Amino acid sequence: MKNRIKELREQKGLTQEQLGKLIGTSRQAINAIETEKFEPSIWIAYDIAQAFGCAIEEVFLFEESTKKSRAEISRRDHNGNS
Amino acid sequence: MKNRIKELREQKGLTQEQLGKLIGTSRQAINAIETEKFEPSIWIAYDIAQAFGCAIEEVFLFEESTKKSRAEISRRDHNGNS
DNA sequence: ATATAAAGTAATGTTAACCTTACTTTAATT
DNA sequence: AATTAAAGTAAGGTTAACATTACTTTATAT
DSSP states (O other), X not given: OOBOHHHHHHHTTOOHHXXXXXXXXXXXXXXXHHTTSSOOBHHHHHHHHXXXXXXXXXXXXXXXXXXXXXXXXXXXXXXXXX | OOBOHHHHHHXXXXXXXXXXXXXXOOHHHHHHHHTTSSOOBHHHHHHHHHHTXXXXXXXXXXXXXXXXXXXXXXXXXXXXXX
């Protein structure tokens, strides 16, 4: 999902590692979320937003993103939907 | 995590099943999240909030909740932090 | 009392979001 | 050119958030 982590992170002069430590997660997790490799858990999303003094929706851009939720895929697999 | 799903859902006159269908997830997932059996994924959290016309933080009460994140547990296990 | 809707719960299976370790690439500095 | 910090990436392992199916409990209404 699209996000503004890099923008907000650099605004605060933080490295991925520093942000990770700040919220208690790994540097790689920050990197993967920032580069849209995977979706954040709700707590990590919240903690990141908090670190920037933002609401979750200000950091993670749901509307501009496409979700490939497991639910959809699973449902498609099971009942032959497009 | 604490949430206001039941309150908001009943305000809209929706059953768990109807809410599930509305956002494309299972009745059981709605139930489990509503009764705090597990944490919602960020997309389900967003979809539920959208269904109620709320921000995620208005539906899910992070501040009043305690997070038992895998990260914390894992890190404690590995390097003996308190 | 019985039928039905809604909610709760449980078992089983899959998957992706993490973790750690470790290697590579890029960019900046000297 | 060489060093170093930061970012990127990958492999392997664990776990929890789902899905599905199915059974039980709790209203509510007839």
